[in-house]
Amino acid sequence: NAGVTQTPKFRVLKTGQSMTLLCAQDMNHEYMYWYRQDPGMGLRLIHYSVGEGTTAKGEVPDGYNVSRLKKQNFLLGLESAAPSQTSVYFCASSYTPGRGNDQPQHFGDGTRLSIL
Amino acid sequence: GENVEQHPSTLSVQEGDSAVIKCTYSDSASNYFPWYKQELGKRPQLIIDIRSNVGEKKDQRIAVTLNKTAKHFSLHITETQPEDSAVYFCAARIPSYSGGGADGLTFGKGTHLIIQP
Numbered sequence: 001n002a003g004v005t006q007t008p009k010f011r012v013l014k015t016g017q018s019m020t021l022l023c024a025q026d027m028n029h030e031y032m033y034w035y036r037q038d039p040g041m042g043l044r045l046i047h048y049s050v051g052e053g054t055t056a057k058g059e060v061p062d063g064y065n066v067s068r069l070k071k072q073n074f075l076l077g078l079e080s081a082a083p084s085q086t087s088v089y090f091c092a093s094s095y096t097p098g099r100g101n102d103q104p105q106h107f108g109d110g111t112r113l114s115i116l
Numbered sequence: 117g118e119n120v121e122q123h124p125s126t127l128s129v130q131e132g133d134s135a136v137i138k139c140t141y142s143d144s145a146s147n148y149f150p151w152y153k154q155e156l157g158k159r160p161q162l163i164i165d166i167r168s169n170v171g172e173k174k175d176q177r178i179a180v181t182l183n184k185t186a187k188h189f190s191l192h193i194t195e196t197q198p199e200d201s202a203v204y205f206c207a208a209r210i211p212s213y214s215g216g217g218a219d220g221l222t223f224g225k226g227t228h229l230i231i232q233p
């Protein structure tokens with residue numbers, strides 16, 4: 001049981017390049033989330049998903065797209081990377097149906113992304 | 117939406133002393149309040165949480181108190197040790213049935229706790 005796994009761990013991009021961050025969870029969680037963490041800003045929600053095939057915008061969605069084609073995977077895409085997207089990205093998951101609503105979010109180890 | 121304020125941003129205490137971190141939230145619909153500890157370069161890890169039907173919860177040296185009327189909650193760490201040094205985040209959750217998307221968390225900006233030897 002690996003929990004929440006993020007790939008890659010580090011990446012450097014040039015402005016205008018595109019890339020996809022992958023999040024995978026093996027806990028049968030319904031809900032998945034993408035956060036970004038910047039110094040002094042805490043964690044801010046980018047997009048989230050309540051189940052396979054569904055996605056929704058969070059607090060800071062601009063410049064990002066997401067997909068949840070399979071229940072265990074949640075992908076975060078940057079179509080045209082900008083220096084303002086330099087950040088640490090965390091994926092999280094929660095909620096197993098039938099176990100009650102109050103379940104904590106479990107985080108991955110993060111992806112450190114630098115845009116030059 | 118929810119707004120969570122966290123204070124102080126930095127807290128330095130002597131080893132063995134107690135540390136208290138305070139958070140306030142804006143939306144009375146919030147019903148779940150977790151605290152996360154994040155060591156440098158690591159993932160946030162849940163250390164304790166409290167639900168709105170409980171006023172206080174304790175786990176060994178860590179306790180959390182909740183005042184629903186005043187809309188604030190606090191983390192208390194007693195007998196602090198060097199390994200307690202980290203950044204601590206509070207968060208609040210509006211349940212999805214009250215308009216919170218996927219029971220999404222709103223985080224405070226974090227408190228850097230420094231334990232002085």
